[in-house]
Amino acid sequence: MILLLSVTIGLSVIVVFPNFSEAQSELKTFVTHSGKIIRTTGEVIDPLYTVSTVEFDPMEYLREFNYGNISKLADGTTVREYTIIAEDDKVMEVSPGVFYNVWTYNGTVPGPTIRATEGDLLKINFINNGSKDHTIHFHGIHPAGMDGVFEAVGPGGGKFVYEFEAGPVGVHPYHCHVMPLEEHIVHGLYGVFIVDPKEGREPADEMVMVLNGLDTDFDTENNFYAANTIPFYYQHHPIQINTNELIRIYVVNMVEFDPINNFHLHGNLYKYYPTGTDLVPSFYTDMITLSQTERGIMEFVYDYPGKYLFHAHKVEFSEKGWVGIFLVNDNSESDESDMEYGS
Amino acid sequence: MAVSETSKFKVAATGVIPFAFVIVMMLYIFGPGADLLDFGVALPEVTIEKVDFIDSEIQATVRNTGPIPVQIAIADVNDRIQPAAVEPDGFLDRYETALVRIPFEWNEAEPYRIGITIDDGTRFEKEIESAAFALEFTSDLVIFFAIIGTYVGIIPVMIGLLWLPFIRRISKSKYHFFLALTVGLLLFLGIDAIEEAIEVSNENLAGSFNGILLTATVVVISFIGLYYAGQKLIDRADSSKLTKPVAIALMIAIGIGLHNFGEGLAIGAAVGLGSIAFSTFLIVGFALHNTTEGIAIAGPLSKDKTLSKKSLITKLIGFGLIAGSPAIFGAWIGGFSYSPFSSVIFLAIGAGAIFQVIVVILRLIREEGDKNLSGSSVVAGIAIGMLVMYLTSILV
Numbered sequence: 211m212i213l214l215l216s217v218t219i220g221l222s223v224i225v226v227f228p229n230f231s232e233a234q235s236e237l238k239t240f241v242t243h244s245g246k247i248i249r250t251t252g253e254v255i256d257p258l259y260t261v262s263t264v265e266f267d268p269m270e271y272l273r274e275f276n277y278g279n280i281s282k283l284a285d286g287t288t289v290r291e292y293t294i295i296a297e298d299d300k301v302m303e304v305s306p307g308v309f310y311n312v313w314t315y316n317g318t319v320p321g322p323t324i325r326a327t328e329g330d331l332l333k334i335n336f337i338n339n340g341s342k343d344h345t346i347h348f349h350g351i352h353p354a355g356m357d358g359v360f361e362a363v364g365p366g367g368g369k370f371v372y373e374f375e376a377g378p379v380g381v382h383p384y385h386c387h388v389m390p391l392e393e394h395i396v397h398g399l400y401g402v403f404i405v406d407p408k409e410g411r412e413p414a415d416e417m418v419m420v421l422n423g424l425d426t427d428f429d430t431e432n433n434f435y436a437a438n439t440i441p442f443y444y445q446h447h448p449i450q451i452n453t454n455e456l457i458r459i460y461v462v463n464m465v466e467f468d469p470i471n472n473f474h475l476h477g478n479l480y481k482y483y484p485t486g487t488d489l490v491p492s493f494y495t496d497m498i499t500l501s502q503t504e505r506g507i508m509e510f511v512y513d514y515p516g517k518y519l520f521h522a523h524k525v526e527f528s529e530k531g532w533v534g535i536f537l538v539n540d541n542s543e544s545d546e547s548d549m550e551y552g553s
Numbered sequence: 554m555a556v557s558e559t560s561k562f563k564v565a566a567t568g569v570i571p572f573a574f575v576i577v578m579m580l581y582i583f584g585p586g587a588d589l590l591d592f593g594v595a596l597p598e599v600t601i602e603k604v605d606f607i608d609s610e611i612q613a614t615v616r617n618t619g620p621i622p623v624q625i626a627i628a629d630v631n632d633r634i635q636p637a638a639v640e641p642d643g644f645l646d647r648y649e650t651a652l653v654r655i656p657f658e659w660n661e662a663e664p665y666r667i668g669i670t671i672d673d674g675t676r677f678e679k680e681i682e683s684a685a686f687a688l689e690f691t692s693d694l695v696i697f698f699a700i701i702g703t704y705v706g707i708i709p710v711m712i713g714l715l716w717l718p719f720i721r722r723i724s725k726s727k728y729h730f731f732l733a734l735t736v737g738l739l740l741f742l743g744i745d746a747i748e749e750a751i752e753v754s755n756e757n758l759a760g761s762f763n764g765i766l767l768t769a770t771v772v773v774i775s776f777i778g779l780y781y782a783g784q785k786l787i788d789r790a791d792s793s794k795l796t797k798p799v800a801i802a803l804m805i806a807i808g809i810g811l812h813n814f815g816e817g818l819a820i821g822a823a824v825g826l827g828s829i830a831f832s833t834f835l836i837v838g839f840a841l842h843n844t845t846e847g848i849a850i851a852g853p854l855s856k857d858k859t860l861s862k863k864s865l866i867t868k869l870i871g872f873g874l875i876a877g878s879p880a881i882f883g884a885w886i887g888g889f890s891y892s893p894f895s896s897v898i899f900l901a902i903g904a905g906a907i908f909q910v911i912v913v914i915l916r917l918i919r920e921e922g923d924k925n926l927s928g929s930s931v932v933a934g935i936a937i938g939m940l941v942m943y944l945t946s947i948l949v
Contacts, residue, residue, distance in 0.1 A: 426674020
């Protein structure tokens with residue numbers, strides 16, 4: 211009898227056991243894709259629409275250019291000196307609640323946007339404070355010894371000075387070139403290098419977008435995609451721009467694992483300068499396809515105010531973070547005189 | 554007196570001392586400041602145990618099955634990130650569960666992969682072959698399951714019991730053949746239940762549950778427990794109103810009842826998971842199988858010549874209900890509150906019960922005269938029983 215009773219009790223415990231977690235507390239709400247409002251007694255996990263911030267600020271990165279410490283040579287050549295420090299032990303919140311070991315140049319992914327004018331003499335003081343060998347390999351034209359491939363810079367304070375003349379005109383990536391290469395790139399050792407033409411470009415509201423991905427579980431597939439590292443950031447923090455104002459975006463695709471990426475703009479088309487090496491646009495389109503480290507310059511003007519999406523039209527990427535919004539403010543008297551270009 | 558007290562104390566002390574050392578060792582290993590064994594990296598793990606599709610929403614039951622606490626950070630459907638809610642909250646201690654609610658306009662009968670990403674960026678996934686509405690607890694469904702349970706459990710067992718007059722009239726060796734046939738049938742069912750339990754645990758339970766060992770443990774405990782209880786019942790039969798054959802038949806009925814509970818669970822779960830066609834097959838298959846279970850009960854009962862006709866009929870109906878009706882309860886639980894863990898447990902209990910019934914029947918055959926269980930009728934019976942089940946299992 212006792213046996214039977216204990217069996218009965220045991221069985222009922224097993225039946226009830228999996229349905230334990232039913233706590234009651236105050237209701238929270240969140241909005242879905244379709245605008246439906248959902249109420250929950252629990253926690254909302256919504257990196258898409260809920261405004262949230264993490265350690266890295268993509269809004270600050272967007273329009274930040276590092277022109278270096280400027281000096282002049284006797285012959286009038288501008289010398290620009292930069293310091294870049296590599297680290298590989300930082301754990302960063304890359305999406306709300308998700309922590310990932312990023313390898314950084316100057317503490318951020320992407321690293322600082324290095325900007326110079328064609329013909330300037332560049333001196334990049336590189337310090338490796340990481341625990342592995344690292345280098346900086348610039349895309350562009352430079353002597354073999356400055357290529358950052360065969361000159362591994364040792365960990366724990368190793369130093370190297372990359373010295374070369376800025377060129378050619380355009381937008382280029384720089385990244386670590388130590389083997390295993392894929393690992394060094396996908397952890398975040400990359401950034402943008404802009405070479406301005408001597409005669410300058412038309413004044414514009416300029417921004418940098420590095421299209422990148424994060425493989426947070428190391429299965430050689432990206433778990434997140436983004437413009438400037440943080441998924442969905444520009445969706446819940448729209449980029450504010452004005453009507454009748456020239457917008458210029460320096461786009462660099464650093465996505466690994468997936469062969470292509472792309473950039474689609476809503477309610478508008480852009481002039482596209484592949485690699486930015488030519489001053490005449492090659493395309494007038496709302497869609498470009500980019501392979502690894504493929505990059506270029508986009509220019510466009512919005513006529514109508516409002517909210518416009520921009521995202522990968524490889525929709526998988528946009529649904530995993532590579533999506534943003536331009537919030538176009540009405541600016542009837544366009545005033546381009548107070549806008550700057552280069553320096 | 555004093556001497557015996559001291560010796561009792563000594564016995565107790567010698568029993569307790571090793572335990573004391575075990576506790577000291579545990580304290581040493583896990584105690585504060587003891588980082589002796591603190592090396593290696595503990596990898597987090599969560600398991601999505603269950604996915605329910607309800608109106609415009611997908612709900613996933615997530616359990617932390619790893620060695621360290623985790624925080625649920627992101628939910629996705631088909632590897633596309635979705636806004637979601639996690640109740641009661643996203644922080645999961647070891648073995649804690651949470652319900653992740655993902656608002657999603659899903660389409661019926663399409664496959665879905667539900668993913669959960671935790672704080673360290675690791676993503677875990679569960680694939681659902683075909684989305685279907687989760688069953689809601691309505692009186693219609695309760696009746697529906699009761700009818701299915703009746704078809705699968707009660708009716709086939711009752712039909713099987715109708716063989717009783719036939720078994721009564723046949724010769725001893727033919728009777729042995731039928732008993733052995735049941736052994737073969739039940740052996741197949743027992744192995745089948747174990748396979749099913751292992752399959753469910755592999756697909757739905759985390760590795761930390763040790764699915765195969767869990768199944769083995771429950772099978773053995775179920776077997777031993779029922780064996781013990783059954784023996785008590787038979788022993789008592791001498792002193793009570795029950796005759797020995799009736800006691801054995803009752804035991805077999807209880808064992809088969811436990812097994813049918815597991816079968817009911819499987820059917821309810823199949824309906825709940827939306828594989829309706831699959832469950833139609835299941836129902837036909839189970840109904841065929843279960844007819845044979847009636848024979849198993851009828852066998853020993855037929856040896857009791859003392860029973861009056863009326864009393865025999867009441868007993869047949871009673872045993873039929875004991876053996877068959879658990880299928881109804883199983884279907885209710887499987888359909889309305891399916892949990893892979895309880896499924897594995899019940900399937901294993903059922904398997905243990907089946908093996909217990911097998912032992913009882915074999916013993917009956919031995920007592921009836923075939924001491925080595927090597928008579929041609931016994932050997933042929935077991936072999937044909939297995940073969941019949943295998944062939945019908947291909948058909949269904």
